[in-house]
Amino acid sequence: QSALTQPPSASGSPGQSVTISCTGTSSDGADYNYVSWYQQHPGKAPKLMIYEVTKRPSGVPDRFSGSQSGNTASLTVSGLQAEDEADYYCSSKAGSNNWVFGGGTKVTVL
Amino acid sequence: QVQLVQSAAEVKEPGASVKVSCKASGYTFTGNYIHWVRQAPGQGLEWMGWVDGNRGGTKYAQRFQGRITMARDTSISTAYIELSRLTSDDTAVYFCARTSWPGQFDYWGQGTLVTVSS
Numbered sequence: 387q388s389a390l391t392q393p394p395s396a397s398g399s400p401g402q403s404v405t406i407s408c409t410g411t412s413s414d415g416a417d418y419n420y421v422s423w424y425q426q427h428p429g430k431a432p433k434l435m436i437y438e439v440t441k442r443p444s445g446v447p448d449r450f451s452g453s454q455s456g457n458t459a460s461l462t463v464s465g466l467q468a469e470d471e472a473d474y475y476c477s478s479k480a481g482s483n484n485w486v487f488g489g490g491t492k493v494t495v496l
Numbered sequence: 497q498v499q500l501v502q503s504a505a506e507v508k509e510p511g512a513s514v515k516v517s518c519k520a521s522g523y524t525f526t527g528n529y530i531h532w533v534r535q536a537p538g539q540g541l542e543w544m545g546w547v548d549g550n551r552g553g554t555k556y557a558q559r560f561q562g563r564i565t566m567a568r569d570t571s572i573s574t575a576y577i578e579l580s581r582l583t584s585d586d587t588a589v590y591f592c593a594r595t596s597w598p599g600q601f602d603y604w605g606q607g608t609l610v611t612v613s614s
Contacts, residue, residue: 389540422600424541431591431607432533432541437600475541479599483546483555485531490540 390476390488397494398466406491408459408476421459423452426473426490435474436461463493471495498522500530500592500605507611513580516608518592525573526550529595532566532577534588535607542588546595547575582612 391409398404408421421439424432434443436452439459449464459478463470476488503517518530532544545556547566554566565578575592590608593601 420598420600424601426541431604432593432601433604434600434602437602438598443602473540477541477543477601484557485543485546485599487533487541487543 390478390486392474392476392488392491394489395492395494397496398463399496400466400468402466403462403464404466404493405460405462406474406476406493408461408488410457410478410486419454421452421454421476421478423450423459423461424475424477425470426475432475466495468495498594498603500594500603502590502592502605502608505609505611507613508582509614510583510612512582512612513578514582514586514610515576515578516590516592516610518575518577518605520549520573520575520594523594525568526570530566530568530575531593531595531601533591533593533601535591536585536588539588541591544577544590549575579610582610584612586610587612 396404396406423436425435426432435446435450439454440452451462453460474491480486499521501519506514508514526549528549529546531546534542545566547554547568549568556564563580568575592605594603596602
């Protein structure tokens with residue numbers, strides 16, 4: 387199954403907002419009700435930031451929010467901070483008990 | 497607190513096999529699945545498969561079928577992945593991750609670097 391599609395890069399100045407999209411196809415079997423998002427800093431393991439499209443795990447700042455429209459899920463980071471500079475990946479359970487990741491988006495804080 | 501601690505880095509020759517372990521603590525091991533995800537240098541995350549911590553059932557990504565084995569030992573709360581017929585394309589950091597319903601990876605291991613080189 388093919389990866390979910392993300393833009394390779396996104397950027398914003400401190401205090402601004404940035405939104406990352408994650409798009410699948412109707413045939414990839416992904417369950418878009420269960421999209422999750424991960425933040426990964428260089429040399430570190432990914433960290434869960436959003437699950438079930440809009441839910442935040444305990445400890446994740448409310449500057450991070452998720453949404454969905456059709457086959458496209460989105461992650462928005464509001465009030466950008468220097469520490470938000472990282473790679474972000476979306477993921478979803480796909481058909482036949484498989485999972486799939488997006489290609490990743492590098493967020494740069496200008 | 498939930499922790500997943502992986503085994504140390506490995507260097508293997510092409511054609512060899514590698515086995516990486518993931519020891520879980522801080523939760524009931526049989527209550528969750530353990531997935532394996534890898535990341536080649538400078539690349540994105542690639543899902544490889546899962547093992548059911550309770551019943552031991554497995555599911556592998558199609559591209560690894562025939563050369564991948566996942567298993568678990570409930571007596572020591574440890575999951576394993578073994579990949580055979582290694583090539584340089586298998587050089588990557590291998591992560592284990594726990595999933596909670598309905599499918600998010602909520603805890604991750606620290607990663608194990610596997611280098612395939614002659």
